[in-house]
Amino acid sequence: MSLLETRDVRTDPLVRLENVSKTYGSGSNALLALDGVSLTVQKGEFVCLLGASGCGKSTLLSLVAGLDQISGGTLDIGGRKVSLMFQEAALFPWLSVRGNVELPLRLQGVSRPERRKRADELLDIVRLRGFGDKRPHELSGGMRQRVALARALAQNADILLMDEPFGALDAMTRDILHDELERIWREQRLTVLFVTHNVREAVRLGDRVILLSSRPGRVIEDYPITHERPRRIDSPEVSGQAGEITDRLRAEVARHAQ
Amino acid sequence: MPSKFPSARAGLEGVSGDSTAPVAEKVGVNPEAAEVAGLDALELQPKRDKGRLGKRVWRSTWPKVLAIAIVLLVWQITVWSEWKPIYVLPSPSTVFTDLGNVITTGDFWDGVRVTMTRAFTGFLLAVVIGTIIGALVSQFAPLRAAIGSLITGLQTMPSIMWFPLAILLFQLSESAILFVVVLGAAPSVANGLISGIDYVPRTWLRVGQVLGMRGVAKYRHLILPASLPSFISGLKQGWAFSWRSLMAGELLVIVPGALSIGVRMQQARDLSDSSLVICYIIVVLIIGILIDVLFNAADNALRRRWGLLSS
Numbered sequence: 001m002s003l004l005e006t007r008d009v010r011t012d013p014l015v016r017l018e019n020v021s022k023t024y025g026s027g028s029n030a031l032l033a034l035d036g037v038s039l040t041v042q043k044g045e046f047v048c049l050l051g052a053s054g055c056g057k058s059t060l061l062s063l064v065a066g067l068d069q070i071s072g073g074t075l076d077i078g079g080r081k082v083s084l085m086f087q088e089a090a091l092f093p094w095l096s097v098r099g100n101v102e103l104p105l106r107l108q109g110v111s112r113p114e115r116r117k118r119a120d121e122l123l124d125i126v127r128l129r130g131f132g133d134k135r136p137h138e139l140s141g142g143m144r145q146r147v148a149l150a151r152a153l154a155q156n157a158d159i160l161l162m163d164e165p166f167g168a169l170d171a172m173t174r175d176i177l178h179d180e181l182e183r184i185w186r187e188q189r190l191t192v193l194f195v196t197h198n199v200r201e202a203v204r205l206g207d208r209v210i211l212l213s214s215r216p217g218r219v220i221e222d223y224p225i226t227h228e229r230p231r232r233i234d235s236p237e238v239s240g241q242a243g244e245i246t247d248r249l250r251a252e253v254a255r256h257a258q
Numbered sequence: 259m260p261s262k263f264p265s266a267r268a269g270l271e272g273v274s275g276d277s278t279a280p281v282a283e284k285v286g287v288n289p290e291a292a293e294v295a296g297l298d299a300l301e302l303q304p305k306r307d308k309g310r311l312g313k314r315v316w317r318s319t320w321p322k323v324l325a326i327a328i329v330l331l332v333w334q335i336t337v338w339s340e341w342k343p344i345y346v347l348p349s350p351s352t353v354f355t356d357l358g359n360v361i362t363t364g365d366f367w368d369g370v371r372v373t374m375t376r377a378f379t380g381f382l383l384a385v386v387i388g389t390i391i392g393a394l395v396s397q398f399a400p401l402r403a404a405i406g407s408l409i410t411g412l413q414t415m416p417s418i419m420w421f422p423l424a425i426l427l428f429q430l431s432e433s434a435i436l437f438v439v440v441l442g443a444a445p446s447v448a449n450g451l452i453s454g455i456d457y458v459p460r461t462w463l464r465v466g467q468v469l470g471m472r473g474v475a476k477y478r479h480l481i482l483p484a485s486l487p488s489f490i491s492g493l494k495q496g497w498a499f500s501w502r503s504l505m506a507g508e509l510l511v512i513v514p515g516a517l518s519i520g521v522r523m524q525q526a527r528d529l530s531d532s533s534l535v536i537c538y539i540i541v542v543l544i545i546g547i548l549i550d551v552l553f554n555a556a557d558n559a560l561r562r563r564w565g566l567l568s569s
Contacts, residue, residue: 092462094563137564140297155469
């Protein structure tokens with residue numbers, strides 16, 4: 001880790017996909033989900049994967065997370081650890097909030113006082129100090145997602161994958177969680193690969209927005225987002241660029257009319 | 259960064275005063291923290307007052323009291339109508355006087371002890387066997403194909419069918435009763451565990467995968483806790499089957515020297531003492547209800563902890 005940190009950020013890809021394809025099924029029923037996808041994620045980068053339905057963005061995350069096998073091409077994460085957050089917080093109801101955050105540490109064999117200390121630190125980071133003894137069902141959806149984030153951070157992974165993590169939240173909560181995620185990403189120096197179908201969300205959060213086509217998923221555009229942080233989702237710059245990307249996305253969707 | 263919601267702090271202060279939720283952190287410091295804490299405070303439902311304990315107990319008690327009163331009334335009216343002679347169908351007052359006399363004898367409690375010892379021994383044995391079988395079946399697909407439906411089939415078998423065989427195998431002994439009690443309860447316990455393991459939500463399994471759970475750790479931290487609610491339903495159902503099997507067993511298999519509740523009931527019938535027979539029916543009913551209450555309490559405690567109950 002320390003070696004990596006001293007290197008130049010831009011020349012240190014944590015995730016490298018080259019010509020990756022993914023096929024489900026075989027023979028005449030085979031479905032090509034991803035076709036020739038190439039992309040890299042640099043250390044410390046926040047990359048958003050954007051696409052309409054059927055672009056295979058969740059498939060791509062599953063591949064990077066190692067939950068699924070690629071059908072062709074090269075996927076290289078250099079044996080690094082990944083953690084993954086879903087749209088549902090998927091906290092375990094038989095554990096307290098703290099117990100959920102401690103679970104990854106427990107699985108790593110961290111001692112009890114050590115993991116308690118670390119869990120409290122993580123709850124502090126997601127601004128949930130004082131909620132450690134609550135049960136997941138006692139929290140709101142936004143709070144549960146923050147617990148899920150704390151649990152993902154507890155894995156101490158090199159790459160954080162997020163699969164539409166705020167998709168089920170109301171707009172106000174989502175706005176505030178964008179600010180929170182941006183802050184935590186900056187403070188904790190995270191590397192994030194974030195999947196969404198919300199264009200503004202992608203522009204609000206990403207250093208880069210990678211636009212995928214649908215059926216099969218291919219990279220059609222890689223937009224660098226250079227607006228100064230912290231950003232606001234309703235700022236003219238974010239809105240303007242989001243509009244541009246939306247036009248491109250709509251054109252792509254219209255292509256599937258026949 | 260300018261605060262997007264200048265009133266957020268005021269909102270928080272307004273809410274936190276009457277909210278029971280802990281405040282996430284010191285919010286005086288920065289507006290972003292205040293926004294987050296304010297949203298949390300707004301989204302958490304304030305605890306509702308469920309009313310005084312006495313009132314709640316009364317609310318759940320009066321329907322039961324009324325139901326019992328109606329049963330007793332119908333019984334008394336039947337007696338008054340002289341449908342059967344009074345020595346065949348005694349009145350409630352006779353029965354309850356007899357019941358009062360019976361339960362004050364040490365002899366009766368010896369009978370209860372014999373019966374409950376059998377019930378618990380049989381049930382515990384069934385839990386151990388059922389759990390082992392359930393775990394094996396859920397783990398090995400060929401085993402499931404082989405005996406999966408057999409387990410469900412056994413569950414529907416009336417337990418009284420086993421007694422002739424049990425008596426031939428074990429004669430009139432405790433083992434014969436135990437054999438049938440275990441056969442009655444173990445399939446339910448096994449099925450409870452199997453369906454619990456089968457229906458662990460997919461998202462939890464994915465979380466387990468992402469957290470790198472494998473082998474024993476996966477069972478210890480994910481599969482077993484996740485299947486607990488279904489396992490408890492299995493236990494509850496298993497208890498009901500074992501209790502029924504036991505009562506049938508005590509009437510059929512009279513073990514010399516063991517004056518269980520069933521034996522005493524049989525003796526009362528031999529003496530044509532209907533009142534005493536009804537007394538023992540009431541005793542068996544009450545024991546059944548008490549154990550059911552315990553299982554329900556465990557079930558409810560779990561559901562409340564998991565947030566599956568609204569209150």
